Amino acid sequence: MSEGGSPATQIKALIAKAFAEQPRRGGRPDSTSPAAYEQKPAIQNALKLGGQSALAGVLLIGVRNALAGRNTGFLGPVGILTAVGATFAVTEAVVANQRETDDAMNGAAGACAAGFLLGLRSRSLPAAIGACTLMGGMMGMYDYTVNTGDRKKATQSGSGFFKPTAVIEAGKRAAEAEKPTAVVEEGKS
16 A cells, blocks of 8 residues: 555545635735735725715816806706716725735726616616626726736736837847956966
8 A cells, every 4th residue: 555544544634735725716826926915995985986086076066067057956867976976986996805815806897886776777777787897897897907016026027918029029139248357467477
């Protein structure tokens, strides 16, 4: 027999070892993850963004009422803007906390939920789905293109998608060739 006892004992030991080294929820073990994910406070973000949206709504309605010369309604638009902002913040934080990642998908999910809420205001399911798709897609593209911190680090280290071109490589080789080298002549003192 092999070392460690019977095959059943070896299997039990392997299972116990696998459960002891269980990866975290993101699918990667803690030892290989670049940094631990920090949970986002969903309610705090919702209150903050909902309040900011309410202030934006108050300013928007104030300007609209001033330009119209009459009162065109106040609470409806302010309420929907507050709800949209809070919905976006809660959904983005919940999705990020569930996935334990901070990437463009979180913002896309939050914007989709906010767009769906805006579309429901028109009492039309196709409008809600369209607004969800439009806002989610736009926010996802925005987050993907703006949050390039990881990609910048990867391209600076040379392991990114874009490799240096042949012209840049040739320039580097030419610069290295022009460096003066010390030559020691033998026989002369």
